Amino acid sequence: MTTTAPPAPATAPAPPRGRWSRLPGWARSAIVVAIGVGILSLTTYLTGQIQLTSSGTTQAAVRLLLPILFAALGGLWAERAGVINIGLEGMMILGTWGAAWAGYQWGPWAAVVGGLVFGALGGLLHAVATVTFNVNHIVSGVAITLLGMGITQYLSTLFFEPVSRNPRQSPRVEGFETFSIQPIADWLADLEQQGRVVLSDAAGLLGGLLSGLTPLVVIGFVLVPVSYFLLWRTRFGLRLRSCGENPVAAESLGVRVFTYKYLAVVVSGGLAGLGGAALTLNPGQLGYLEGQTGGRGYIGLAAMIFGNWRPGGLLAGSALFGYVDGVQLRAGGEAVHALLYATSILAVVVAVLWVARRGGRPRSSRSAPGPSSTSSTW
Amino acid sequence: MIPEVPREFASYAPQLVTLLVLAVASQRLRPPAAIGMEYRRGEGD
Numbered sequence: 001m002t003t004t005a006p007p008a009p010a011t012a013p014a015p016p017r018g019r020w021s022r023l024p025g026w027a028r029s030a031i032v033v034a035i036g037v038g039i040l041s042l043t044t045y046l047t048g049q050i051q052l053t054s055s056g057t058t059q060a061a062v063r064l065l066l067p068i069l070f071a072a073l074g075g076l077w078a079e080r081a082g083v084i085n086i087g088l089e090g091m092m093i094l095g096t097w098g099a100a101w102a103g104y105q106w107g108p109w110a111a112v113v114g115g116l117v118f119g120a121l122g123g124l125l126h127a128v129a130t131v132t133f134n135v136n137h138i139v140s141g142v143a144i145t146l147l148g149m150g151i152t153q154y155l156s157t158l159f160f161e162p163v164s165r166n167p168r169q170s171p172r173v174e175g176f177e178t179f180s181i182q183p184i185a186d187w188l189a190d191l192e193q194q195g196r197v198v199l200s201d202a203a204g205l206l207g208g209l210l211s212g213l214t215p216l217v218v219i220g221f222v223l224v225p226v227s228y229f230l231l232w233r234t235r236f237g238l239r240l241r242s243c244g245e246n247p248v249a250a251e252s253l254g255v256r257v258f259t260y261k262y263l264a265v266v267v268s269g270g271l272a273g274l275g276g277a278a279l280t281l282n283p284g285q286l287g288y289l290e291g292q293t294g295g296r297g298y299i300g301l302a303a304m305i306f307g308n309w310r311p312g313g314l315l316a317g318s319a320l321f322g323y324v325d326g327v328q329l330r331a332g333g334e335a336v337h338a339l340l341y342a343t344s345i346l347a348v349v350v351a352v353l354w355v356a357r358r359g360g361r362p363r364s365s366r367s368a369p370g371p372s373s374t375s376s377t378w
Numbered sequence: 379m380i381p382e383v384p385r386e387f388a389s390y391a392p393q394l395v396t397l398l399v400l401a402v403a404s405q406r407l408r409p410p411a412a413i414g415m416e417y418r419r420g421e422g423d
Contacts, residue, residue: 084414134416244410247417258419295393302396306403309410320399325392333388 020357029312035349041201043342051331052338053201055192057323058208060330063282065322066220067092067293070275071300072307072314073227074268078123079309080231081264082244083130086141089297090148091122091269095276097152100170100288101159103280108176112216112277119273120266122148127265131258145297156288170288175281180211216278223271228311240264272297 020028037053044052051057071088078085098118103111122144129140157167164171180186188207192200231237240260242250247257279285279292299321306320307313327335387394 079413080410082410082412082415082417131417134418137414241410244412247412247415251419257417261417299392299396302400305407305409306399308403308407317399321392321396324395328388328391333384336388336391339391 025312029316037202037205038198039342039345039349040205041198042345043338044201045197047338047341049331049335049338051335052327052342053204054330055189055204055208055211057326057330058205059212059326061319061322061326062209062212062217063284063322064325064329065318066217066278067275067296068300068303068321069220069224069315069318070271070278071297072304072318073223073311074119074123074271074275075301075304076227076231076268076309076311076314077264077271078126078268079304080241080244081261082247083126083261083265083268084137084141085126085265085268085272086138086298086301087122087126087144087148088141088268088272088275088301089293089295090141090145091119091126091272092276092279092293092297092300093145093148093152094122095119095273096280096288096292097155097170097276098273099277099280100173101155103173103277104163104171104287107174108281111173111281112219112274115273115275115277115280116270117273119276120270122273123266123269124262126269127262131261131265152288153290156290160288168290170280173280173287175283175286176214176216178212178214178283180213185211214281214283216274216281219274220278224311224315231311272300275300 023031040053044050071092074088074091075085095115095118099111099115102114125147126140126144129135129143130137153167156170160170161167185207188203188210191203192207194200229237231241239250239255240263242253242255243257243260243264251257275296276293279296280288285292300318303317303321304314306317307315324336324339327339
């Protein structure tokens with residue numbers, strides 16, 4: 001994963017450009033999603049686990065992926081500016097507390113702002129430690145996670161216990177009202193009920209995405225393209241990323257590296273705090289509960305790394321974790337077993353594709369076959 | 379053959395998926411070059 005080792009040469013050997021890599025990015029994503037839906041509907045058909053593709057599962061998955069998505073976006077902002085943010089978990093914990101404290105007094109929008117502000121405070125602390133005082137990023141991040149746990153325990157004993165009679169829990173927070181995108185959601189629900197083989201599965205998966213929405217879900221999904229646009233398509237983003245690639249060169253060109261790093265880490269903390277607010281405002285469990293984050297900050301970091309430090313990739317990573325979590329929460333062990341089945345189908349499909357790709361090409365085009373050559377296609 | 383995955387395992391499925399996916403995907407990743415490095419103003423070569 002992330003290391004503080006000497007700067008590794010960042011030039012990975014470019015994969016040979018085939019038909020696949022000549023496709024535009026959106027087409028590749030669409031093909032991957034279509035293969036995924038196909039495999040899931042095949043698994044549903046073969047094992048009879050209708051929960052795998054039901055709209056209820058997708059809704060649960062969206063709720064569960066939202067905190068992970070926010071944390072992953074936070075990781076993206078910090079790490080693109082060159083600061084490792086292991087403290088996402090701690091900023092998320094601060095966010096859950098801030099959201100609950102503001103939320104039970106002034107309503108759900110205040111909860112969002114409270115989570116944002118408390119997370120950003122954690123981010124500011126991380127920025128002071130790592131950027132100004134050059135503390136090792138991992139050490140500072142772990143310290144912030146521990147600090148977040150300690151501070152929230154102290155504060156909730158101080159503020160929540162008189163109201164909720166429980167130092168580990170906040171009073172109930174009022175949540176957002178959910179809404180659906182009509183009439184598409186109703187139409188998809190109809191289609192799901194009809195039980196056609198692939199169509200109903202796709203309708204269930206898509207219908208869950210379009211119903212039971214809250215404003216926070218919309219904010220989360222909108223922030224992915226917004227982050228992409230800001231970081232990759234504006235001067236501001238180019239400067240911010242240059243601080244993560246080569247700060248000395250950026251400085252020589254007049255970029256205010258300290259300012260950009262500070263800004264990136266504070267935004268990162270704010271996003272992680274929004275993830276905490278998403279947990280607090282989760283319709284299943286409205287309010288702060290000690291240990292509520294359950295390592296989701298770290299999973300968000302992992303989703304971001306899996307997504308190769310890119311917004312689209314981290315969305316895919318959080319969707320994967322959210323989906324698995326949603327399936328196990330709604331349908332339990334049997335459905336997870338069916339997922340293993342789907343994984344083996346996926347492995348067969350990948351193997352067949354791989355053989356087909358290798359078979360149609362002369363062996364000499366393979367440069368440097370080594371122990372890692374099989375995995376380099378991934 | 380166990381007919382279903384034990385409940386205890388099922389609740390850890392996301393974490394296990396995280397491990398597996400990262401193990402498989404970590405071959406082609408490219409992090410930002412200066413990530414985690416110390417930087418002091420005006421001390422470049």
